[in-house]
Amino acid sequence: MQLEAGSNMSGCGMNENEILIIFDMRCLQDSSYKYRGVGRLSANLVRSVWRLRKKYQISTLGLIDAGFPPLEEGFRCLVDEVVDNSYIVSEGRSIVFIELSPMTHDPLFVARMLNDANILRIAVVYDFIPMLKPERYLPKASDRLHYDTQLIWLSRYDHFFPISQYTADELHRILQIDPSRITNTAAPVDSAFERLFSSAVRERLPKRYVLACGGAEPRKNIECPIKAHAGSRAVQDAQVALVVSGNYPPEWQARLRDLYVGSGGKPELLFFTGFVDEGDLVAIYRDAVCVIVAAHMEGFSIPVVEGMAAGAPVIASNIPAHVELVERGDLMFSADDVQEAMAKLEMLVGDETHRASVIEDQSTRWQRFRADTIANEFWDSVGGLLTPRKPMIHFNVNRGRRPRIAFLTPMPPDRSGVADYSAATIKELGKLVDVDVYARAMLAATPEGAAVANVISAFPFVSPQYDRVVGVVGNSHFHLEIFNSLMRYGGACIEHDNRLLGFYRILHGRERARQVAEMELKRAVSGHEIDSWMGDESLLEATFLGELAKSSTPLFLHSKVTTDLVNERLNASAIHLPFSIYRPWTFDPVDLAIKKSARKRLGMEDGEFAIASFGYIHSNKAVEEIMWAIDLLRSWNIPVKLYCVGGWATTDYQPFLDLRSRLGLDETVVFASEYTSDAKYRDFLLASDAGIQLRTHFLGGLSGGLLDCIAAGLPTVANDDMAEAMDAPSYVVRVPDHPSPVLIAEALAEISDRTRDRTKLRGERVHYSNDHSFERYSELLCQSLGLDTKVRSKPKTKEAAP
Template identity: 25%
Template sequence: MRIVFDLQSCQSTSSRTRGIGRYSLAHVRALIEKAPDHEVILALNNGFSDTIELVQEEFFGILPPSNIKVFSALSGLFDMGPGNQWRHDASQELYQDFIRELKPDVFHVTSLFEGFSDAVTGIVNNHAGINSVTLYDLIPFQYSETYLVGEPLQNWYFRKMQALKSADILLAISESSRQEAIEIIGLPPERVVNISSAIGSHFAVSRCSVERKNELQTKFGLRDDYILYTGGIDSRKNIEGLITAYAMLPIELRDRHQLAVVCNVDSASRSRLHSFAKSAGLPMGQLVLTGFVTEQELVDIYNMAKLFVFPSLHEGFGLPALEAMACGVPTLVSNTSSLPEVVGRKDVQFDPRDPRAISQSILETLTNPLRMTELREHGLQQARQFSWEKTAEVTLHAFETAVAEKKKQRPFFTGFSAPVSADLPQDGYPPPGRRPRLAFVSPLPPSESGISYYSAELLPELARYYDIDVVTPQTELSDRWIRGNFPCRTPAWFEKNASRYERVLYHFGNSSFHSHMFSLLERIPGTVVLHDFFLSGILYYQQASGAEADSYAQALLRSHGYEALQTFYREGQESTKRYPANLPVLLQAQGVIVHSEYSRTLANEFYGHDVGNDWACIPLLRAPKLLLDNATAKQCLGMPASSRITATFGFIAPTKLNIELIDAWVAAHENNPDAYLVFVGRNNRDIYGREVMDRIEQSPARNRIRITGFATTEDYNFWLAATDVAVQLRTSSRGETSAALYDCISAGKALIFNANGSGAELPETIACRLPDTFTQQELTQALSNLLTNTDEADLLSQAALAYRARLSPPTVARQYWQSIERFAFEHPLARQRQLLDRLRTLPDHAIQSSSALVELACAATQNIDYAQLPFCYIDLTCLNNELTVELQASLARLLIELPKGWRVELVQQVAGHYQILCQLACRLLEIPESENVPLLTRTHDAWIHIESVVAETSVYSRLPHIELIQKDQLERLTPQALANWLLGLASIKAVAGN
């Protein structure tokens, strides 16, 4: 499990030095030691920057530094006036978003009732794990007239009470607190767990030296014998009742035993208590108010005490009583709330509202040496019943039980690390409830696109999970199922009505059928299905045809930098074979679905830095086709009954290795009159198409080699049924997944393919898999074996039929649903957009000053971190556009000879904001100019400032990687030297775990 602790209780001014802070620290440390197999993360607040290092030191050696995360909220939360509510609401949104990004299985708030004036706490809505809260007590609710004064405080407290009620589990520090949650809040008993409490091992019996005793007595005005109380001094602590009870003791007993109240006491309270003691008849010196004592002083004062009395009216647990018993001090307590379970003995309890009862209990104990000895021994034994190890053990069991129960209730919300098919409902349906509305953006039949027919097979199954409208510019839909079930919307209508849809699914391919999708995705976020990794073909077509000016050039620049742009202007269309140009689509996508791991490989090859790690890889859907039997299909096609057909499916192109297939087939079956080779698809009219025709005409078996031309669905299925051996070859894959290859598998055909691109991921057992680069002899041998060895062909056919279950529409649609929902809740871009939407709807958001909105944007940026290409920015602001010939040459080299995994950009500050100098970069490289664009920087970028110092107040001063150099140093800066510097930054980042 991943357990995230909100540990602001160890930071806030109201808790860090008091019992809640000490309890939280000890509790979390004990759980870390008890749960070495679980991942523990601590969440701290940057608003308490002076305490972050102190908390880090407390966990040094037991928790990796990278597991301590710090979130940013807005400043100025101390003012609780109505005009400041926006800052609190915005900070709460930032907090919620930050915790969700940590993807906890368990999110535990160690102190929920922080934040009225400084901290930002709460349970987190809409995350996959459970919310857990430490419940100390409900004292402010039960004594509201004392503790909840004023409407702002009351409203804040009752919002926290609602959070308590909404949490999955509460960890009560005593059985008394547990019962209060059940009775007052009305929580089911199974949602409240008593984890009890404990104290540090330093609370133990120890003998003070004479010197130490004298030192403490002198410092605090103590005598040899005193009755001790420690804790707070608010009204429920009943200090006045204790003083009254003490005043009722016989004078001689008071003369021998002072009453020592050990706690931090402000001057007003000190005056009030001294006045009260005087009115009760106590002479000076009998009541001692020590004020603040250190932890070690407290332990020593416990050990020097004669008797400990705890007259509190209400406690969540009562740690001082446990501390006193552990130090061997006879202990008397109230008979209320949790204190009876702490002391475990009825005859040491009294009614705290009756001073006579308190006084009598003190008198009976101090005057009875045997009772004093008995209570001392009982206290030591009772204290051993409590330990942080036990508390951690109960806590861990509560977490594990609650997580298991949550998974049963919500199996479809799992982290990216979980298998795609994990914990799905057995019937494949989502939990009951209203289905989200989904816009399905894709070409559809009769468009001559494999993606259109793929979509037609996916839609009926995906409709089990969503209410779907299809979005397409087509004026005709030939598929009756789609026409009858799915309203069809134009892209223009969809753009105006996008707010009606909770989910959007884009099917992107590298053909003209997808032209309209680029602008739609830019404005309307959604999940992208990347059927082709390379999108350079369609983008080039859009620019060359004039439909979208500079669309290909801009995509090249954003995806691959100035070197790719320079290549385009030098090579033209040939550049589409080298560059996928798809990074804008990947960065705009609210999640990406691909059909092969090869697409991830390409993403890493072109972009690096873990781009693609959070994609979903879903098998290419193939619906089982209702095919004729082999003999009947041959008869319908006019083929001889004795014919043995080798077929390949798809249009003819160099990447399909059609000529290699002709040569190998002729070598294997030239003299077999029953052998036929069929190309099911259209031939091209280019040079390669003519070469194929020439090869066929030159073959002695030319009468048994056919090219069908474009095949209708019916003809395609006839040829698929009639095929005896299928061959699907590829080279120079650019990330596409062959639908035809999967059709052959789904049809149970004996298949030959080569391990190119996504084909390398298919198991060898389902077909005859050749190497990526094979010889003609290897292909010839495979063709001969399968056409003549029917037993081997039958085995491969059966293996293919068994494999096709994972390609079935129900199986694939279920994985689509899970991935779309996962992206909708967890993808960083989705989170960022959802956060911005929530922030815009906050009351008074529209009237905030620009400085407040800038602060909000900075905090949001610091809290959201996801993989993108890092940039190295060279700041030319101070040069005033005066560039020497040497500097121009140096900059041109740095723009083209990029360090691996980095991009270099020239930037300049204009009117207080930075711009990327695309025009200057293009001039330096002597290529057509591209427009300058605003700079949105991130914390993992690097900066080189020339002869300038970054102002401390600047937003850029927070960037971790800044280098200041002189102009002549930049003139001499080589790409290799820059690469070495950036490599060093990456190493530092990796070591820090950031």
């Protein structure tokens, strides 16, 4: 498809009749709007989208804000799917975005779509009332700035549907919108006005009354009909009451009652309806002697049309929106002229012939505002904006350059494994696409492979210059800002950990952690259970990945076990992106001469069966069980020595030292006394005869230490869950997820007997390393993101917008 306005909607291999319609449904979440004309028109348009299905293959999305009240089921069922961010991928479909209320909520929430010229962007426009009364609606400089910003965003739509000719004229005047981009629509009369209702509320009202339509805000000008009715001796003597609609609070009602009595009205003739449902409202309109609407400002006036539809004669203030609807000067008055309003009122109350003629005249005026009529005209106009065309190539490649992505991640000098991993990723990824890095703080230099380095902000999420936005998330505070941005704006996400328990419990609190766990496990979860998981992750049942799975397009996980688990539990579409080796070797690490040199540097004795465990020392790595296994190996006369290569993950490490002493392993088990340098770490990988990497928490947990062992061709013992998560090669000997010291010892003894000569593992090691290289990782990432990497020009270093 293409826009008649000139913007192209793209899709590689796209069916030209396949269209995705996206509705911004935030106004249907907001109680300030969903029960008013805004909500009525919005629901009518969404409900009637099926009219396009006569010609096009339509699917629909409802865009909601997770920070708003939940969308009622009656609205939710109007669309095929509901999403909570505007990071939408076309997947070969043309996209039409319909903003149902553009001036009421944060425009940044939908800015990505407004900045995408490949999307047909349509706005339903109600009014510009704040500009007419800025002292009330825009009292502060910040309010004016916010409103001006909304106007700027409004100007970016391709086509506009104002709800009245007056609003259309204002749209042209304020934003200089070409009339060819404007098609009028209107707020519909509820179908309830074409049915008969019995009403308990109506039975409590007097037999004869005038209905004054208002609302608890000054521009509704209810004071004018209050004064006009109270001051009319003819109306007062005829005992015709005044019923005021609108949900006025008690203190406001009291003030209006004082005004009414002070203007000469009888107190027993004044009534307030308060909030009433649709059926009661219809009955109140239908039995009114007449309806008076005195507003100072409106974009469209639902009460005027409702009164006509109910068969009650209507008089109204002569503002432009009312003139369009009433079209008779003798039924209109100046909003500030009480005497003129009184005269019009007395004519309808006292002259039955005049009243009957007005009813007849107005009986057909409202019918152009039937819901079906408005829906037909709206969707016919939208259909007319679409014309067939040949499919275009997707993404920015069609503009003669490589795809460009924003990559939000911790980066060195952040002391984070994820930061190091991202640096290695960007080095290779930059060979395929242009990468702009957004880090937690301004980096001293642009990372290798990147075109630009900037500080994390909302900019990449709303900028049209990026084909994709990728956020990197892990189980620590380094990722909080990225996580929050993904929750708000959406994007692709590379999630490094198999669980985010600590991230939620520590950074978001126990209650949110509990709610996220319940969503995943589909059962009640107590706060006590959350605390028990924090104390012992071997008890952990939830991944806490539900919110990310919902917000990310797509969610990438490095563990295939976790990927399967998330997709099964959360009905998600997470993608397995195999973990890459970020300590690659520039030489053959299984060479026997290299091994011998490394053992000499580390002071290992000849004949010693050296076992190494890599990473921080913590009980969740089954350190106690491993020490018992070492004791068994020693009893089997295997000259074993265990090296724990990594610092303490806890300050409470005395129990480990006590167990080592009780077992008499002070000379056999070596705990690192300080941070291990990269050179020494690599020497242990080269020099050891076996590795051991265990976890007591599961759900597809990964291990950088295990990956290092595999990359070095070091035979290693690992538990089933972790080995499966990393698709480990055959020289990783698997033990059960809850192994006894005996099973651990037997697995290590097997390595001692069979595979001390690591040269036999060379071929399998090279194959695994190639499959888990950052080059392959970057290729798979681009492929899954739908990026065409055929354009291979060298990225140019430039500054992105701040």
